[in-house]
Amino acid sequence: MVAGATSQASAALRTYPIAPGTVINVRSGPGTHFSIVRTLAAGSRVPIYCQCPGETVSGYYGTSKIWDNISNGQFVADAYVNTGSDGYVAPECS
Template identity: 70%
Template sequence: MATEDIVITGAAETADAESLAAATIRTYPLAPGHNVNVRSGPGTHYPIVRTLSAGSSVPIRCQCQGESVTGPYGTSTIWDNIANAQFVSDAYVHTGSDGYVAAKCS
């Protein structure tokens, strides 16, 4: 993925800052061979809003603590926010870390 510098100047500062924030969101692959449920909150008791196909990648906007889940990448209480009110367990996302790789959700 190419990296490009973004310079923030003048009246467009707010729009450019939002573009910069969106540009810094990384995507991560889901565990191979697993369809992953996307939930409306950080736990399996939240409703499923959609299911991602095996081989998909997800953007991680922020991360938060939630229900403990065991998956292909171990047991984790970290949940990844991939869109507005859409969360997946970090135990199914290959981030290369057992800890946070994005800002904590506020």
């Protein structure tokens, strides 16, 4: 039964495309002053587990202070992620 629940949870997790033709820096916190953990290749898609306010960034999809948590301790600027919204699309990180 646990395996079925895991499969359903995984299927429900939506991923979002990053800006076309852009390599994105993944940071350890919600701002450009945080260290770069890794980079995402152009054409990547990311899950958004939660979102939080942080440094304002101007990117492909406008200017935003929202940062997307894509994994434990990994954040990308929402201005580079095509969420289809200027606001939050996931719960706020606690």
